[in-house]
Amino acid sequence: MLWQDITIAGTGAWIPPIKPEHGPWGGPVTEQPSVAGLNGFTSAAVSKDHTPTQMAVRAGLKALRHANVASADLSLLVHANFQDEDHFTPAPYILRVLGGKDTAGIELGAASDGGVAGLVAAAEHLTARPAAKAALVTAGARFSDQRWGHVREMGYVAGDAGAAAVVTRGSGFARLLATAHATEPQLEVLTRTRRGYAAGGGERQFIVEDTGFMPHIEVMQRATHRCIRSVLDETGVKPQDVSHVAAIAIGSAVLDLLLTGSPLGRRSDDTSWIFGRHLGHAGPSDNLLALDRMFRSGTLRAGEHVLVVSFGVGFRWTTALLEITRDPVAAVPVPVPAAASAGHSPTEGSRS
Numbered sequence: 336m337l338w339q340d341i342t343i344a345g346t347g348a349w350i351p352p353i354k355p356e357h358g359p360w361g362g363p364v365t366e367q368p369s370v371a372g373l374n375g376f377t378s379a380a381v382s383k384d385h386t387p388t389q390m391a392v393r394a395g396l397k398a399l400r401h402a403n404v405a406s407a408d409l410s411l412l413v414h415a416n417f418q419d420e421d422h423f424t425p426a427p428y429i430l431r432v433l434g435g436k437d438t439a440g441i442e443l444g445a446a447s448d449g450g451v452a453g454l455v456a457a458a459e460h461l462t463a464r465p466a467a468k469a470a471l472v473t474a475g476a477r478f479s480d481q482r483w484g485h486v487r488e489m490g491y492v493a494g495d496a497g498a499a500a501v502v503t504r505g506s507g508f509a510r511l512l513a514t515a516h517a518t519e520p521q522l523e524v525l526t527r528t529r530r531g532y533a534a535g536g537g538e539r540q541f542i543v544e545d546t547g548f549m550p551h552i553e554v555m556q557r558a559t560h561r562c563i564r565s566v567l568d569e570t571g572v573k574p575q576d577v578s579h580v581a582a583i584a585i586g587s588a589v590l591d592l593l594l595t596g597s598p599l600g601r602r603s604d605d606t607s608w609i610f611g612r613h614l615g616h617a618g619p620s621d622n623l624l625a626l627d628r629m630f631r632s633g634t635l636r637a638g639e640h641v642l643v644v645s646f647g648v649g650f651r652w653t654t655a656l657l658e659i660t661r662d663p664v665a666a667v668p669v670p671v672p673a674a675a676s677a678g679h680s681p682t683e684g685s686r687s
Contacts (some may be wrong), residue, residue, distance in 0.1 A: 345402025390497025415449025494615020495666025584611025
């Protein structure tokens with residue numbers, strides 16, 4: 336899918352304190368490296384005080400400042416979340432705090448693919464409504480040890496974070512060139528709730544939590560390659576012209592397998608994984624966190640291309656190709672909505 340005049344104008348991230356992989360929730364240090372350690376994870380961001388939606392709000396405020404866009408100019412909020420037990424209706428909460436009573440707010444449930452799928456939803460909205468000025472994509476995830484601590488045995492460490500991006504028509508510094516989507520619905524059974532599962536307990540809810548990803552890696556690899564090839568072919572961008580890859584933080588071993596044989600010819604260490612390995616896999620926040628890191632690092636230059644590679648259980652993939660149209664600028668302050676000072680303040684102790 337090729338896009339016209341759709342840009343990213345700002346990003347934001349809220350990352351709680353980072354703890355070593357063998358922290359209080361991760362189990363004791365042993366002589367043998369853990370499966371997650373062998374998969375490249377070194378630590379994880381762990382939130383004890385903020386819900387996923389609160390972290391998404393904080394990231395959203397930072398993205399609006401970065402883009403110099405007022406919340407009143409938003410026509411759509413797309414919030415990607417995953418099993419948020421604290422907020423049954425997170426989008427209205429985010430709108431209440433940010434302001435923007437005329438903004439439409441929706442939740443998008445695409446598991447870890449939600450952040451990038453949200454960018455596509457925002458692009459579709461702006462394309463369909465020429466009068467719309469901007470859309471905000473937010474994502475938030477928090478994985479309690481009680482429910483998710485066992486995923487270390489699957490080879491990854493779950494991390495907590497909020498992330499956001501402001502999507503505009505033509506005014507941003509990163510132009511959305513093309514996106515591609517794939518799904519493998521025959522794998523849906525792997526994430527179907529087990530009969531008798533008690534919500535909120537520590538049981539393994541899904542079959543994939545027992546099997547892991549490796550028995551299905553060939554299917555996952557083909558879908559990843561198909562999406563990458565699609566955006567490159569549609570745009571005519573050559574693999575060697577892709578300067579940065581924002582990849583889902585699912586581990587070096589899994590990423591290497593997914594990228595092996597793809598047109599890119601890259602490995603995990605050639606992607607944003609070198610940043611994500613310290614945060615853990617933050618569900619739908621992963622790719623937006625990676626983009627925020629890139630855009631604020633001062634390393635991107637006009638004319639460079641960024642490839643975003645995302646997937647989520649279910650199983651579905653979204654890949655996006657961006658072109659940097661001008662050097663990303665530093666954050667520009669905009670007024671904080673009055674609602675932000677009521678209840679939970681989204682600006683206190685902000686981290687990026």
